[in-house]
Amino acid sequence: MTEALIYDLTRQGLWVAVVISAPVLTVALVVGVVIGLFQALTSVQEMTLTFVPKAGAILAVFWLSMGFMTTTLVAFFTDALVPLIAGS
Template sequence: MSEVDAIDLVQSAIFTVLVAAAPAVAVAMVVGVAISLMQALTQVQEMTLTFIPKIIAILVVAALSASFMGAHIFAFTEEVYRRIAIGF
């Protein structure tokens, strides 16, 4: 394995993690901003109020996008195994 192969593999792994985590992170960010806006408008400053809606939203998005995330991780795994089989 050369340095170029190692860098390419790490770059592909980072991209796969970013793509797989993007839906959950985006929904958590949107829900967090919406709840923070509601807290600012109503002046209710309860710290634990943001956790339950975020957790529920992330679980729903994870359930809906599980096949998308799994497909990306599976494609990355196949690529790694293909490279191992041909000897990089």
């Protein structure tokens, strides 16, 4: 296994991590901004108001995108890692 191959696998793994985490992080960002705007407009400064809806939205998106995440990870392992482990 050469250094170039290790770097390429690391790059591919990091890209898979970015693609998999993008839906959850995007929803967390959008919900956080919306709730922050709501708090600024209404002068409500409740700490749980930011946490509970954001956690619910993250869980919902995670549940909805689990199939996509699983498919992406399985494709990465079967296309990139398993051939290297098998020696082909």
